[in-house]
Ligand code: KG4
């Protein structure tokens with residue numbers, strides 16, 4: 001079976017084609033980052049309109065790259081949530097309509113399931129069970145994954161997601177949008193001895209997170225010091241170190257408490273090299289394993305949706321020819337395969 005995957009949940013239009021035997025045949029992406037940068041964050045209505053403009057040309061491009069005709073496509077997968085409702089509707093409407101016209105099945109994919117299965121596209125994929133650390137712009141979660149669709153949330157952020165905290169701190173420092181990658185670059189010039197930020201919620205039991213305090217700590221530190229390039233870099237580094245250390249402490253705890261010695265890290269923040277270094281050391285000590293997606297599949301992309309959709313279509317998951325998208329969609333309500 002060959003599946004066309006469509007991702008339009010936020011500010012990237014992603015399209016990919018996944019083949020059951022041959023693996024990923026093509027993957028194309030258009031990022032709206034430049035358009036939203038002017039506003040310092042994603043403007044939902046502009047995002048929807050841009051998906052409308054870009055989606056069909058990208059589908060053509062993905063089909064061409066994969067040397068695939070429409071007769072060869074056996075199913076369509078589109079992101080059905082969680083995400084921006086207008087943006088989701090574009091992918092859902094196009095995906096459903098193509099499936100209707102081509103008389104093939106289509107399935108609505110959970111965006112976070114896409115993220116957490118993305119490392120399966122790599123060599124040496126993780127096996128079940130594993131603990132997933134899902135770190136994106138909208139979510140920070142620890143999930144015990146027993147199988148596809150068997151997701152138990154064992155920890156999550158009570159306020160800001162870690163990606164959101166990166167973005168807000170970067171904005172505060174005047175670094176621009178999107179904040180995560182720029183903050184990481186800025187932190188490279190930082191002096192690690194100058195500031196020490198707290199590790200929120202690590203001094204009490206449990207696996208939940210809280211990141212909004214770190215952003216406030218960054219703001220107070222900024223106001224208490226002379227604002228120059230070095231101060232910005234030092235704050236960026238102190239923030240990143242605290243965020244990474246907090247995530248690492250909870251991962252270590254999750255491995256110890258569940259006895260599951262396999263960690264999967266996914267979502268935009270899993271591209272962060274300080275986080276990867278810290279987790280690589282952690283798993284060595286814990287005699288565990290860690291798996292990440294390749295860098296371009298950490299952030300939003302069509303490949304993870306094509307793959308997750310392929311698994312569900314292949315298992316016979318059938319949905320009637322109507323669509324529903326959800327701005328909110330708890331991942332632990334999915335059907336297990
Ligand atoms: O998964 P994603 O592309 O979109 C959501 O589903 O939210 O994640 C985007 C988030 C943003 O908050 C972005 O700043 C963050 O991931 N991010 C990073 C890095 N690359 C992306 N955060 C820290 N370091 C990075 N290198």
Ligand code: ZN
Pocket residue numbers: 111115136137267268299300
């Ligand atoms: Zn995402």
